Amino acid sequence: MTIDPLAFMTTLENRVGLTSEDKAILKSNAEWGLQVAPEMADHFYAYLGRDAEMNAILNKTEGRIHRLRETFVQWFHEMFTGMDDWGAAYSQRRWHIGVVHVQIGIGPQHVVPAMAVVVHEVGRKLKLDSKPENLQESLGRICMIDLAFIEQAYVEVSASAVLKETGWSAALFKRLITTGAASM
Numbered sequence: 001m002t003i004d005p006l007a008f009m010t011t012l013e014n015r016v017g018l019t020s021e022d023k024a025i026l027k028s029n030a031e032w033g034l035q036v037a038p039e040m041a042d043h044f045y046a047y048l049g050r051d052a053e054m055n056a057i058l059n060k061t062e063g064r065i066h067r068l069r070e071t072f073v074q075w076f077h078e079m080f081t082g083m084d085d086w087g088a089a090y091s092q093r094r095w096h097i098g099v100v101h102v103q104i105g106i107g108p109q110h111v112v113p114a115m116a117v118v119v120h121e122v123g124r125k126l127k128l129d130s131k132p133e134n135l136q137e138s139l140g141r142i143c144m145i146d147l148a149f150i151e152q153a154y155v156e157v158s159a160s161a162v163l164k165e166t167g168w169s170a171a172l173f174k175r176l177i178t179t180g181a182a183s184m
């Protein structure tokens, strides 16, 4: 483990402004979240399937897409329930999701537009179902927190793998990156 997921969660909550009011509105709509999750999964995997590179990843192994639909529904519902009030279990789960994507080799450039699809489609569904605007805002915040976990995993996992393999100090690694970036 390279970061403390719960500490990272707390930082993100403050940064994004996820308040107890947001959590209350998400929780009170958890049933709706579960109901619409399969439809959101349809949009999500239709979007990924339209990209040849992502489609190949999705269908690489037998049953992967089927398993993914189930994990998507679970992931989507967890944004509403918060699992353990957006605590240690929630943070650990979000960190793990990030690590899985790094392991599979899905570039971060795929993850941001994929989350944008979720935000867009859930926004449309909220309007169709006449849900309040503040639910859309709360969902937007938790989606951005979940996205930040996945994106941060790329940096943390890559850096920690290099440090482990080379025995370099974190300070040396940081200096190499800064020097390298300056010459680009």
Ligand code: HEM
Pocket: 048, 054, 055, 057, 058, 061, 064, 067, 068, 071, 072, 075, 096, 097, 100, 101, 104, 106, 110, 111, 114, 115, 118, 146
């Ligand atoms: C909003 C962005 C995304 C979310 C929230 C998300 C969610 C998830 C979740 C919850 C899992 C299960 C992790 C576990 O095993 O514990 C997973 C795995 C996976 N995701 Fe994503 N994902 C996202 C983006 C993507 C993208 C862009 C791709 C590109 C193809 C992708 C492909 C996969 C694959 C291949 C797995 C592993 C499936 C397996 O178990 O074989 N995901 N994702």
